[in-house]
Amino acid sequence: MFGSLCLPPFTAMIAGALLLPFLPKSVRSAAFILFPLLSLIIIWTSPFGELLSVGFAGYTLILSDVDALSRIFGTIFSLIAFIGGIYAFNLKETAQQVAALLYAGGSLGVVFAGDYFTLFMFWELMAAASVYLIWARRTNEAAKAGMRYIIVHLFGGVLLLSGILLHLASGGGLEIGRIAQDGSLSSWLILLGVGLNAAIPPLHAWLADAYPRATVTGAVFLSAFTTKTAVYVLIRIFPGWEILIFAGVIMALYGVVYAVLANDIREILAYHIISQVGYMVAGVGIGTALALNGAVAHAFCHILYKALLFMGAGVALHTTGTSKLADLGGFARYQKAAVALYMIGAFSISGFPLFNGFISKSMVISAAGASHLNAAMLLLLLASVGTFLHTGLKLPYFTWFGEDKGIRPSKTPRSMLIAMAIAAFFCTLLGVAPSILYAYLPFDATFHPYTIPHLVETVQILTFTFIGFWVLRGKLAGDYTIAIDTDWFYRRPKTLVWTVFVGWVNDFFDAAERTAMNTAHAVAAMSKNPARYVIYDGSDDPAYSPARYRQPVSAIILCVLVSFIIFALAGIFT
Amino acid sequence: MKRIHWILLGIITVVSFVFEMAQEPHHWWERIPGFYIYFGFIGCVAIIVISKALGKRFIQKDEDYYDVR
Numbered sequence: 001m002f003g004s005l006c007l008p009p010f011t012a013m014i015a016g017a018l019l020l021p022f023l024p025k026s027v028r029s030a031a032f033i034l035f036p037l038l039s040l041i042i043i044w045t046s047p048f049g050e051l052l053s054v055g056f057a058g059y060t061l062i063l064s065d066v067d068a069l070s071r072i073f074g075t076i077f078s079l080i081a082f083i084g085g086i087y088a089f090n091l092k093e094t095a096q097q098v099a100a101l102l103y104a105g106g107s108l109g110v111v112f113a114g115d116y117f118t119l120f121m122f123w124e125l126m127a128a129a130s131v132y133l134i135w136a137r138r139t140n141e142a143a144k145a146g147m148r149y150i151i152v153h154l155f156g157g158v159l160l161l162s163g164i165l166l167h168l169a170s171g172g173g174l175e176i177g178r179i180a181q182d183g184s185l186s187s188w189l190i191l192l193g194v195g196l197n198a199a200i201p202p203l204h205a206w207l208a209d210a211y212p213r214a215t216v217t218g219a220v221f222l223s224a225f226t227t228k229t230a231v232y233v234l235i236r237i238f239p240g241w242e243i244l245i246f247a248g249v250i251m252a253l254y255g256v257v258y259a260v261l262a263n264d265i266r267e268i269l270a271y272h273i274i275s276q277v278g279y280m281v282a283g284v285g286i287g288t289a290l291a292l293n294g295a296v297a298h299a300f301c302h303i304l305y306k307a308l309l310f311m312g313a314g315v316a317l318h319t320t321g322t323s324k325l326a327d328l329g330g331f332a333r334y335q336k337a338a339v340a341l342y343m344i345g346a347f348s349i350s351g352f353p354l355f356n357g358f359i360s361k362s363m364v365i366s367a368a369g370a371s372h373l374n375a376a377m378l379l380l381l382l383a384s385v386g387t388f389l390h391t392g393l394k395l396p397y398f399t400w401f402g403e404d405k406g407i408r409p410s411k412t413p414r415s416m417l418i419a420m421a422i423a424a425f426f427c428t429l430l431g432v433a434p435s436i437l438y439a440y441l442p443f444d445a446t447f448h449p450y451t452i453p454h455l456v457e458t459v460q461i462l463t464f465t466f467i468g469f470w471v472l473r474g475k476l477a478g479d480y481t482i483a484i485d486t487d488w489f490y491r492r493p494k495t496l497v498w499t500v501f502v503g504w505v506n507d508f509f510d511a512a513e514r515t516a517m518n519t520a521h522a523v524a525a526m527s528k529n530p531a532r533y534v535i536y537d538g539s540d541d542p543a544y545s546p547a548r549y550r551q552p553v554s555a556i557i558l559c560v561l562v563s564f565i566i567f568a569l570a571g572i573f574t
Numbered sequence: 575m576k577r578i579h580w581i582l583l584g585i586i587t588v589v590s591f592v593f594e595m596a597q598e599p600h601h602w603w604e605r606i607p608g609f610y611i612y613f614g615f616i617g618c619v620a621i622i623v624i625s626k627a628l629g630k631r632f633i634q635k636d637e638d639y640y641d642v643r
Contacts (some may be wrong), residue, residue: 455593460590482634
């Protein structure tokens with residue numbers, strides 16, 4: 001049954017999730033961060049190849065399949081679970097810790113899965129575990145958003161599973177591999193299922209809906225796993241699918257437009273996940289070795305700086321109790337360390353030289369240029385203008401600087417700052433020494449980010465984006481509105497659905513009940529004095545009284561008696 | 575923004591422009607001198623103006639938009 005005995009990488013996290021509730025409460029936070037480290041050890045000591053396969057119902061499930069691509073994704077997922085664990089060190093809530101471990105374990109399960117069934121199993125585990133990180137906020141909004149999140153992801157799971165089953169039925173193998181762009185229904189269903197998790201519009205609204213409502217620590221985990229496992233699966237199955245170039249470019253700009261309009265700081269960051277994942281999706285669509293390496297490198301760097309940004313926004317929310325841009329402002333001097341660390345994340349996502357966004361984003365953009373996709377290249381550059389504008393300028397300016405709204409934040413827990421510092425360290429390290437990351441990229445392409453044309457291009461764009469922001473910053477202040485997105489289609493008709501399926505049904509039963517009661521009342525009223533419907537005595541008084549009907553009743557009885565006598569006599573004489 | 579900051583930005587722009595002039599263009603648009611200067615500024619303004627216009631016209635609603643029956 002067992003091909004070989006070697007631990008699959010997900011086992012550390014899953015075992016951790018099962019073990020954690022049985023440990024003494026005081027050591028749970030410390031134990032939490034051990035499991036990601038254990039995963040890292042397993043991943044880096046595993047040889048390449050299929051390590052564990054299990055026979056199941058006539059199929060062979062490959063629970064652990066290690067190669068350069070899965071190893072680099074497994075590494076960053078474990079690393080970010082470690083950093084997230086430190087960020088949440090002060091959180092004494094076992095259920096959230098268990099959910100986070102299951103979630104991280106699920107992502108490792110997907111990454112190292114060698115077959116579609118194993119992938120699907122862990123895919124669903126991720127959805128189920130992650131929703132708890134939203135519900136744990138324990139607000140009415142979070143409860144509803146979490147419910148929408150899980151329903152949308154179950155729908156995505158159904159698409160994925162239908163695609164997998166059709167793929168098998170049409171003679172495809174169970175083993176995960178490249179699917180040719182042949183227009184078959186199964187491949188489209190799988191693409192839609194994966195695309196939903198990658199937040200490709202119009203299947204993206206769950207992300208910006210749910211992430212801003214998650215717990216402070218939960219959002220850090222959420223920002224890392226779901227979309228990037230989907231990017232990983234896209235790289236595995238759909239490299240070179242041209243439609244993904246379009247999807248990626250649209251995503252990159254879509255997130256930018258919505259980030260202008262968002263008022264919640266974590267919603268701005270959420271829309272910029274969509275924007276940044278756009279670069280990765282476009283890279284997968286371009287499909288050259290350089291573009292795929294770019295997608296992998298950008299996913300790796302993105303997880304680090306996006307978690308750092310969410311941690312920074314989380315500090316603001318945690319210490320002030322609000323995440324609304326319109327309420328925040330003017331308390332940077334109380335949170336100098338957090339602001340400085342946030343800015344490292346902001347410089348990274350904006351692609352400043354010496355930070356990690358520069359060395360990964362430019363790979364995808366250069367790959368577009370190298371494949372003569374000029375329009376895609378320019379539009380991705382335009383999206384990077386928007387990235388700096390929002391994450392690097394608007395968000396920190398209106399959150400920590402700008403008008404002093406008299407906010408006096410509580411003290412930032414030290415564990416949060418330590419976690420941010422670790423993420424910031426890696427963002428800077430990879431920016432300064434990109435070869436550390438490049439050496440482990442799975443595809444065969446070389447890239448040098450620090451060339452004079454790249455530096456000139458980046459410096460000019462960033463400088464003049466800043467000037468544009470400074471001129472128009474008055475237009476960018478947050479206001480108390482929400483931005484409707486494609487979730488409109490399942491949120492707005494709620495009233496209609498409610499009216500038809502609850503309101504009208506209730507109305508029907510109400511009417512039926514009323515009719516029944518009215519009929520019963522009428523029958524009861526009639527039976528009080530049925531005589532008055534039979535015997536008219538000239539009076540309208542409905543009440544029954546024996547005296548009133550004595551004569552007519554005695555007349556009827558007399559008639560009956562007389563008829564009996566007549567019949568009896570007739571019987572005798574005939 | 576103090577005067578010194580603007581001077582620094584000016585120096586950075588001039589230096590980048592000098593380096594740009596020393597480079598061979600890779601794409602047609604790079605033959606326009608200082609292309610990425612206009613691109614950054616106009617792109618930034620366009621993103622703000624277009625997004626705000628879309629927001630006002632279609633996208634932005636009151637915060638209780640989904641709660642009203």
